[in-house]
Amino acid sequence: RQLSEIIANDLRNSGLFTPLAPGQLRNPTVPEVTAPTYDYWGSTGAQSLVQGFIRANGDGNLTVGCYLYDVTARTELTRQGFVVPPADWRRAAHKCADTIYARLTGEGPYFDSRVVYVSETGPKANRIKRLAIMDQDGANHRFLTNGQSIVLTPRFAPNQQSIVYMSYVGRIPSIYVYDIGSGKQRLVVQNVATTFAPRFSPDGRFILFSMAQNGNTDLYRVSAQGGSPQRLTTSPGIDTGGSYSPDGGRIVFESDRSGGQQLYVMNADGSNQQRISFGGGRYATPVWSPRGDLIAFTKLAGNFRIGIMSPSGGGEKLLTDSWSDEGPSWSPNGRVVTFMRSGRGAGGAAQLWSVDLTGVNERRIPTPLGGSDPAWGPLRP
CATH class of the missing domain: 3.40.50.10070 (TolB, N-terminal domain)
Structure with missing residues (x-):
């Protein structure tokens, strides 16, 4: 039964x-x-x-x-x-x-998969944040970190055996890789400069992230084993939120180089940077679909909404219309998006939700506490 x-x-x-x-x-x-x-x-x-x-x-x-x-x-x-x-x-x-x-x-499967996210408890001004992992339906939930240090933006490795994330151990922004099987954590990048949003390349060889240096925030990549980061963008302003295309050949990211947050696409080596968003408002947190056909993003225009567009910028469509929806992440088959939804006011708790590409089928994903920064992992073997 x-x-x-x-x-x-x-x-x-x-x-x-x-x-x-x-x-x-x-x-x-x-x-x-x-x-x-x-x-x-x-x-x-x-x-x-x-x-x-x-x-x-x-x-x-x-x-x-x-x-x-x-x-x-x-x-x-x-x-x-x-x-x-x-x-x-x-x-x-x-x-x-x-x-x-x-x-x-006729679509690909996605039910046998997991979600990693940031579990949140306490007032907004003093949140305790822990890494947590669960099945896509909320079952088999467990915490991965103890909440003694702030954690942000966890993302699965392509092999599903590890998670890359941001942490502020000793108040120094650092990128760690967490091994799910052993529970061990490995430091990849530690820098007094502010560092954001790490994400693996599709082949697992590199970690893409953004870092603020000398008043400028640019995209970098570093070997997944650590080492010296390679700078990919040099435009004045803030370049962040990078996400690889499924074949690893291109990167979508957000930048305010034009005066407001917009979406750009470039080759994986940083060449051929082109703006793709031209609608009203601002755009943030882009992420490429595993099918390669769409890019999901957060649209900032009055409220925060989840939207999708083609990699060329066409066919923009907003999927949600709540007060504050942000941080999309794709299901393994590229037909459903999970995201965080926050309520109004200082006490508004963040929750995890999902929506399909029609924008009609919204549902809340159950978590024992508040949740943010969801990342949907690949289909399990």
């Missing part, structure tokens, strides 16, 4: 499916798992049917079978089996939901 509820919730949260209520479902017999009673399910109004089984193996693992049927056509669409340790039973449910979603929509 729990496994089926997770599958149903994943599909419901996508905004594309309406699972039947539990009271409308009956438990199939073992033979019916592979030979559905189409007449019965057709009478419920169902168009598609998901059935499966769970079996305990002799080695202690679980085998989860997942079958998808077209009720109208009375045919099997796909089946998948997953062997997982008992602790990963939720992952098997997400994988089953991914199989269904991908088969029925």
Whole structure:
């Protein structure tokens, strides 16, 4: 029952499916798992049917079978089996939901993924901020740091085994890489100059970040193992918020070189810098879609809203319309964006939300405390 509820919730949260209520479902017999009673399910109004089984193996693992049927056509669409340790039973449910979603929509899967973010508690003027990680639906939540130092802008490495983030240990801005498996942290860059928004390159070899030096803030990159940073931009003003294209060939970033925050795209070596945003207001926190077809951003025009545009700057569309939505991050399939939403006033808590590309399907992502700076990780292997 729990496994089926997770599958149903994943599909419901996508905004594309309406699972039947539990009271409308009956438990199939073992033979019916592979030979559905189409007449019965057709009478419920169902168009598609998901059935499966769970079996305990002799080695202690679980085998989860997942079958998808077209009720109208009375045919099997796909089946998948997953062997997982008992602790990963939720992952098997997400994988089953991914199989269904991908088969029925033609889009890539995204349910078996994780989100890292900054957990916040306390008044705005004195927030305690800790790194936290969880499944994309809010389950399996755990804190990664103890809150003794401020942490900001965590981002997954491409291999999902580590996280790069900003911290102010001893009040010195520093870039650390946190190993999820061991819990160990490794210092990459430490500089008395203000440093912002680190992010891995798609191949994991470099970390892109911005740094203020001599009154100018520019984009730099450094080896993921540390070393001397390489400066990529030199324009007067503030260049920050860099994000690589999926192939690693280009970078989108924000800059106020034209007088207000706007979005620019350049080659990964810093050449061929071109402005792409020309709408009213200001633009910030750009991030390239993993599909490469869109860039998400924060639009500052009265309130803060999440928007998308093509890498050339065309097709701008705002997805949200709340008081303060900012800091978008893409789902692994590039069809959903997570972001932080803050309320008005000094006591307004930050929360994590998501919205799909229609701008219609908004939902809050549950966290035990307030949350900011979400980063959606790649699909898990």
